[in-house]
Amino acid sequence: MIDCQTEISEGRRFAFGQNWLRFGTLIDEERIAGARRSLETALGTTDLTGRSFLDIGCGSGLFSLAAVRMGARVRSFDYDPDSVRAAGRLRQEFAPDSDWTVQRASILDTEFVQGLDRADVVYSWGVLHHTGDLWAAMEAAQGLVAPGGTLYVSIYNDQGLESRMWTAVKRRYNEYGALGRQLLLTGSMLYLGRHYPLRAARQFADRVQGTGSRSVPRPRGMSRKHDLVDWVGGYPFQVAAPEEVFAFCRERGFTLHHLKTCKGGIGCNEFVFARA
CATH class of the missing domain: 3.40.50.150 (Vaccinia Virus protein VP39)
Structure with missing residues (x-):
């Protein structure tokens, strides 16, 4: 192994x-x-x-x-x-x-x-x-x-083509250094939040300023922030x-x-x- x-x-x-x-x-x-x-x-x-x-x-x-x-x-x-x-x-x-x-x-x-x-x-x-x-x-x-x-x-x-796109994102995340990973996380967050741009922008601003509120549990007791990192970085990846x-x-x-x-x-x- x-x-x-x-x-x-x-x-x-x-x-x-x-x-x-x-x-x-x-x-x-x-x-x-x-x-x-x-x-x-x-x-x-x-x-x-x-x-x-x-x-x-x-x-x-x-x-x-x-x-x-x-x-x-x-x-x-x-x-x-x-x-x-x-x-x-x-x-x-x-x-x-x-x-x-x-x-x-x-x-x-x-x-x-x-x-x-x-x-x-x-x-x-x-x-x-x-x-x-x-x-x-x-x-x-x-x-x-x-x-x-x-x-x-x-x-x-x-999801077909979109799943192939995310495979490429995940592969690059694991190849990049800290700055590249942060850029991919930010871009992915904005992409995933494109249907609610004001909320996404507010979350991004809070994150940059370090003023975000307490992490509220998602369904299953999970965390939005840690789920995002897991999603963007999670490689190997199959569907x-x-x-x-x-x-x-x-x-x-x-x-x-x-x-x-x-x-x-x-x-x-x-x-x-x-x-x-």
């Missing part, structure tokens, strides 16, 4: 973990509650007591923690060592005595995956499309779902149309129980599948 830090230094991978470490300083009970609500809505339950929860690409660890709060036994792993550090810090702060393990590993590491137990809930939100091999990662993830279990994934929506994900999982014996799309726009389509 190629070292994550080598890939980052060579501009072939975004430093996801550094972004998650910064986001981790914002996590509080309000954000944890938001993450938990999103899990409960998608899974159709408020209680995971006695169930195993596997978090593939745990990032900050926020959703692993939400699953712990729902009663699950949680195992989390991430390829980026800084993400592992971020999740470990969150565990130490909010759930030090919980049945929750965090480790560094890759979903594309066949030997590691074969050594895992199947889980009642396999969760991977916005991760598999950043591995560099989306469909191999999907294959590995679905194979970890226990009989009668649940696969909960989100995959970037395929899939909803019907591709649906067909892939149906062919492997899964039934779709929940679907939330980004309505054809930028972002992730969210799927919850049940295994017979």
Whole structure:
């Protein structure tokens, strides 16, 4: 397995973990509650007591923690060592005595995956499309779902030409230095906010002047600022149309129980599948 830090230094991978470490300083009970609500809505339950929860690409660890709060036994792993550090810090702060393990590993590491137990809930939100091999990662993830279990994934929506454009932006972000990255972030923010120019301009002015207001949690307990950095820098980057994900999982014996799309726009389509 190629070292994550080598890939980052060579501009072939975004430093996801550094972004998650910064986001981790914002996590509080309000954000944890938001993450938990999103899990409960998608899974159709408020209680995971006695169930195993596997978090593939745990990032900050926020959703692993939400699953712990729902009663699950949680195992989390991430390829980026800084993400592992971020999740470990969150565990130490909010759930030090919980049945929750965090480790560094890759979903594309066949030997590691074969050594895992199947889980009642396999969760991977916005991760598999950043591995560099989306469909191999999907294959590995679905194979970890226990009989009668649940696969909960989100995959970037395929927008055709615009997705190709964002691929180029992301590649350049990871090749550029600090100034180039800031210019790409600013340009992307203005582009994404082009339908509400006054609000975008005001946010940009606040950011330049350092007078922005407290970071208000987005849906799922996330942060607009950190989501922007993740979006612009997130490379490797692959996309899939909803019907591709649906067909892939149906062919492997899964039934779709929940679907939330980004309505054809930028972002992730969210799927919850049940295994017979």
